[in-house]
Amino acid sequence: MGKWTRRTILGAGVVAGGGLIVGVAVRPGNIASEIGSEIAGDNETLVHVYVKIDADNVVTVLVPHSEMGQGAQTALTQMLADELDADWSQVRFEEAPARKEYAMYAAGRGYLFKNVDFADAVVPSIDGMMMKVADALHMQVTGGSMSVRVTGQYCMRVAGAATREMLVKAAANEWNVPEGEITTADSQLYHQASKRTARYADFAVAAAAITPSYTPKLKSADEFKIMGRSVARQDIPAKTDGTALFAMDVQLPGMVYATVRRAPVFGGRIERLDDKAARAMSGVIDVVKLPAASEQGMVGNFSTGESVAVVADSYWTAQRALRSVNISWRADDNGGVSSEAIFEQFSNDIDAGTERATDTVEGDTESAFATADQVLQADYRVPYLAHTCMEPLNATAHVSDDGAELWVGCQNPLGFRHTVAGALGIDAERVSVSNHFMGGGFGRKAIADAAIQAALLSRTVKRPVQLIWSREEDVRQDFYRPAVLSRFKAALDKDGNVQAWENTYVDKHEPAEAPLIPYAVAARNIGHVKSPTHVPFGAWRSVDHSQHGFFTESFIDEVAVAAGKDPYAFRAALLKDKPRHLAVLRKAADAAAWNTPLPEGRGRGVSLQESFGSIVAQVVEVTVVNGETSVDRVVAVVDAGFAISPDGIAAQLESGIIYGLTAALYGEISIRDGAVEQSNFHDYEAVRMAEAPEIETHIINSGADIGGAGEPGTPGIAPALANAVYDATGVRVRSLPLKRFDLNYRITESEATS
Amino acid sequence: MISFSVNGTSQMIDVDPSKPLLWVLREQLGLTGTKFGCGMAQCGACTVQLDGRAVRSCVTPVSAVAGKEVTTIEGLKGENATLHPLQHAWIEHQVPQCGYCQSGQLMSAAALLAEKANPSDDDIDRAMQGNICRCGMYGRIRAAIKSAAATSSTALFYNAAQVQEQEQEQEETSHG
Numbered sequence: 001m002g003k004w005t006r007r008t009i010l011g012a013g014v015v016a017g018g019g020l021i022v023g024v025a026v027r028p029g030n031i032a033s034e035i036g037s038e039i040a041g042d043n044e045t046l047v048h049v050y051v052k053i054d055a056d057n058v059v060t061v062l063v064p065h066s067e068m069g070q071g072a073q074t075a076l077t078q079m080l081a082d083e084l085d086a087d088w089s090q091v092r093f094e095e096a097p098a099r100k101e102y103a104m105y106a107a108g109r110g111y112l113f114k115n116v117d118f119a120d121a122v123v124p125s126i127d128g129m130m131m132k133v134a135d136a137l138h139m140q141v142t143g144g145s146m147s148v149r150v151t152g153q154y155c156m157r158v159a160g161a162a163t164r165e166m167l168v169k170a171a172a173n174e175w176n177v178p179e180g181e182i183t184t185a186d187s188q189l190y191h192q193a194s195k196r197t198a199r200y201a202d203f204a205v206a207a208a209a210i211t212p213s214y215t216p217k218l219k220s221a222d223e224f225k226i227m228g229r230s231v232a233r234q235d236i237p238a239k240t241d242g243t244a245l246f247a248m249d250v251q252l253p254g255m256v257y258a259t260v261r262r263a264p265v266f267g268g269r270i271e272r273l274d275d276k277a278a279r280a281m282s283g284v285i286d287v288v289k290l291p292a293a294s295e296q297g298m299v300g301n302f303s304t305g306e307s308v309a310v311v312a313d314s315y316w317t318a319q320r321a322l323r324s325v326n327i328s329w330r331a332d333d334n335g336g337v338s339s340e341a342i343f344e345q346f347s348n349d350i351d352a353g354t355e356r357a358t359d360t361v362e363g364d365t366e367s368a369f370a371t372a373d374q375v376l377q378a379d380y381r382v383p384y385l386a387h388t389c390m391e392p393l394n395a396t397a398h399v400s401d402d403g404a405e406l407w408v409g410c411q412n413p414l415g416f417r418h419t420v421a422g423a424l425g426i427d428a429e430r431v432s433v434s435n436h437f438m439g440g441g442f443g444r445k446a447i448a449d450a451a452i453q454a455a456l457l458s459r460t461v462k463r464p465v466q467l468i469w470s471r472e473e474d475v476r477q478d479f480y481r482p483a484v485l486s487r488f489k490a491a492l493d494k495d496g497n498v499q500a501w502e503n504t505y506v507d508k509h510e511p512a513e514a515p516l517i518p519y520a521v522a523a524r525n526i527g528h529v530k531s532p533t534h535v536p537f538g539a540w541r542s543v544d545h546s547q548h549g550f551f552t553e554s555f556i557d558e559v560a561v562a563a564g565k566d567p568y569a570f571r572a573a574l575l576k577d578k579p580r581h582l583a584v585l586r587k588a589a590d591a592a593a594w595n596t597p598l599p600e601g602r603g604r605g606v607s608l609q610e611s612f613g614s615i616v617a618q619v620v621e622v623t624v625v626n627g628e629t630s631v632d633r634v635v636a637v638v639d640a641g642f643a644i645s646p647d648g649i650a651a652q653l654e655s656g657i658i659y660g661l662t663a664a665l666y667g668e669i670s671i672r673d674g675a676v677e678q679s680n681f682h683d684y685e686a687v688r689m690a691e692a693p694e695i696e697t698h699i700i701n702s703g704a705d706i707g708g709a710g711e712p713g714t715p716g717i718a719p720a721l722a723n724a725v726y727d728a729t730g731v732r733v734r735s736l737p738l739k740r741f742d743l744n745y746r747i748t749e750s751e752a753t754s
Numbered sequence: 755m756i757s758f759s760v761n762g763t764s765q766m767i768d769v770d771p772s773k774p775l776l777w778v779l780r781e782q783l784g785l786t787g788t789k790f791g792c793g794m795a796q797c798g799a800c801t802v803q804l805d806g807r808a809v810r811s812c813v814t815p816v817s818a819v820a821g822k823e824v825t826t827i828e829g830l831k832g833e834n835a836t837l838h839p840l841q842h843a844w845i846e847h848q849v850p851q852c853g854y855c856q857s858g859q860l861m862s863a864a865a866l867l868a869e870k871a872n873p874s875d876d877d878i879d880r881a882m883q884g885n886i887c888r889c890g891m892y893g894r895i896r897a898a899i900k901s902a903a904a905t906s907s908t909a910l911f912y913n914a915a916q917v918q919e920q921e922q923e924q925e926e927t928s929h930g
């Protein structure tokens with residue numbers, strides 16, 4: 001798999017080496033002559049997806065998403081190649097460059113094929129944060145589990161099918177036969193009657209001159225040959241021998257290293273700085289103050305305090321020197337804030353209904369509560385979480401009079417280009433971005449703060465600079481999954497039927513539907529209050545679903561228990577008009593042998609959560625001995641509509657589950673004196689080999705619209721785990737992480753803690 | 755001057771003896787397959803082998819490797835670039851996601867197999883406990899170690915070309 005460099009020049013339709021670019025114009029009115037014009041020339045063509053066919057009949061797909069491990073580049077390539085009837089063994093892909101032709105705007109316009117306006121359809125609901133069209137020219141976001149379900153469905157498949165039609169048309173012209181008599185398979189064209197065959201490459205030149213259709217005929221699922229197959233990911237061999245290039249692996253002539261410390265209290269400033277000792281160290285090149293930074297776009301918006309950086313001949317030198325710099329910080333108003341105070345503020349704001357806005361109001365909750373036989377109330381809470389991508393934040397920059405070059409691994413190359421250009425005060429056209437494999441992204445690598453720092457440092461020392469954050473900085477200067485408090489109230493009648501569901505929580509982001517429940521409850525009132533804090537927000541794998549999955553799927557479990565019903569049967573009974581949900585839930589219960597009793601000390605819990613267009617049910621089995629919980633097994637079922645790569649989806653589920661399990665068992669970023677207390681993996685732990693449960697995944701291809709894969713595994717693990725702990729011990733876990741929960745102490749108390 | 759061997763090649767390096775091996779490998783020898791993840795022996799991303807034993811290079815001063823043999827991920831392949839059985843198994847099980855932890859995982863696993871040809875689950879837990887995978891691929895790592903162990907007794911190295919040709923045919927609906 002090749003990597004894009006800005007020096008790759010694509011000529012007018014012809015690639016170096018005699019290959020061909022076949023482009024698909026998206027905006028009606030685009031004409032074929034614009035297709036394949038030199039990308040480096042940066043003209044105004046809106047050619048959004050490229051298919052290159054070279055003289056050896058190798059098809060190369062340009063994928064407009066970054067690779068952070070999710071395998072989406074392979075899945076997207078499968079989608080295009082299948083519609084193209086390409087020979088899979090001769091298909092390659094490259095990541096598209098950070099240029100505006102590949103902006104999400106273009107992907108969004110893909111909806112034109114279905115006569116759906118992208119902005120109206122998507123912005124108010126699912127992916128508003130990721131895809132606000134107003135900001136779209138600076139977006140090339142990988143996130144929101146969107147790659148396959150949006151780019152794949154509306155760009156890659158259309159591009160593949162259109163390209164196939166163009167090749168057929170070209171062959172029909174040349175052979176002077178009707179297009180309908182030409183068939184395609186394995187990157188070859190056939191005309192049965194005259195026994196003629198040709199390679200795609202033979203007609204690539206002629207095809208490129210044809211205007212592509214905006215509405216090519218797409219395959220139906222039973223015609224898929226490559227979609228739906230577990231194909232080997234092309235990036236994997238390089239990830240087993242050390243040759244895969246991550247941003248931190250970039251080495252440039254004359255490059256120096258830097259590391260940085262930002263004001264520990266978010267938004268803080270430097271008051272005094274004594275860097276004498278640091279400057280005296282051998283190998284130290286400079287000690288640099290970096291200004292506060294902010295970006296107020298609709299995507300990746302952030303603001304930070306000031307920082308101090310050391311530039312040196314080695315990261316190790318820079319790190320030691322930075323430790324010797326004496327800095328007094330000014331924290332202003334936030335220097336006294338603690339996690340306890342934050343949760344107290346949340347509770348007060350919920351009590352007061354501060355600017356409460358509703359997500360949904362249905363039926364009459366008031367009278368349901370007035371006539372209820374039983375009213376159940378509970379507060380749930382989760383702490384702040386850091387992303388701790390395996391690869392700490394880093395960026396390499398070379399800023400000179402000619403402009404700026406950036407080497408990063410990021411979820412939004414176009415956004416980075418725009419933001420860094422803004423910070424340098426130069427035109428975005430003068431910034432080039434080379435994107436690399438990300439050692440994890442999880443939402444963190446959509447924000448360009450480290451890239452700005454690297455660019456400013458390079459400008460200051462007039463050399464290429466590789467900025468590497470310490471893990472401590474990575475933990476303490478994240479953009480966090482918010483701490484959230486969520487208050488519930490449910491009404492049950494005397495037969496144990498749930499009549500009303502009321503829920504008020506703090507901190508609303510995306511997706512808007514995260515706190516909604518699929519269950520048939522006649523009266524509901526779900527809403528949120530405002531309770532801002534100084535801790536910066538960031539999208540964290542599954543975003544708001546990560547907390548609401550835990551909240552709603554734990555509380556519905558409490559309601560089931562209060563109703564005297566089996567938690568699985570109780571849910572199933574409320575899903576009569578949700579056949580997809582019900583099928584997923586059932587399959588999980590069956591696969592996990594839900595009705596088989598477990599021995600003393602063991603427990604089973606279930607959860608069901610729809611997110612990013614996919615429905616996931618999980619059944620977790622735990623053993624609790626002396627208050628210590630071990631997670632023995634997870635059975636997960638997903639309905640993502642159609643699994644483009646079943647093994648890829650399975651891997652994503654496994655990954656999302658372990659990520660969510662780490663948070664559920666250990667994850668806590670706590671605030672003291674306005675700053676983060678944790679610093680590295682010893683106090684911000686991760687699930688390791690011995691704690692990792694056996695995970696069994698099942699896939700349902702329901703044929704519904706394609707859903708995401710990268711995130712939907714994460715929300716359901718915490719509630720299924722907490723429900724399993726309840727089953728094993730009778731202790732209801734309403735606050736994460738589990739490690740803070742003293743199961744020994746509560747175990748002797750009565751079950752009812754409400 | 756400190757001299758030691760890296761992947762069979764001897765090196766003489768003029769360096770502060772307390773500089774961690776990790777940064778000598780990456781910055782001075784250009785061997786960037788070994789990764790930085792925590793800097794305090796917590797994550798395993800920097801794992802290399804020192805005379806065959808897995809060590810965390812981020813906390814190993816370069817002075818400690820004087821006269822010794824260091825093996826990094828770049829040196830895991832056999833002669834003629836034949837894949838190590840673990841590399842073969844890693845591809846077969848599609849282990850890596852982001853891939854950032856995998857150099858360290860492989861070096862820990864290779865040290866384990868060199869010591870114990872047929873590790874038990876407990877052996878795997880112990881040997882791999884120091885290697886975090888934030889992408890959560892523990893199940894696949896465990897399965898890959900077991901399949902490498904099962905095959906390596908008959909054939910030590912696989913041919914790289916065979917591996918690439920091999921198509922992943924996995925069960926469509928269910929993955930244990």
Ligand code: FES
Pocket residue numbers: 789790791792793794795796797798799800801810811812813
């Ligand atoms: S970088 Fe050495 S153990 Fe984490």
Ligand code: FES
Pocket residue numbers: 069390439440849850851852853854855856886887888889890891
């Ligand atoms: S594969 Fe990403 S951290 Fe292990």
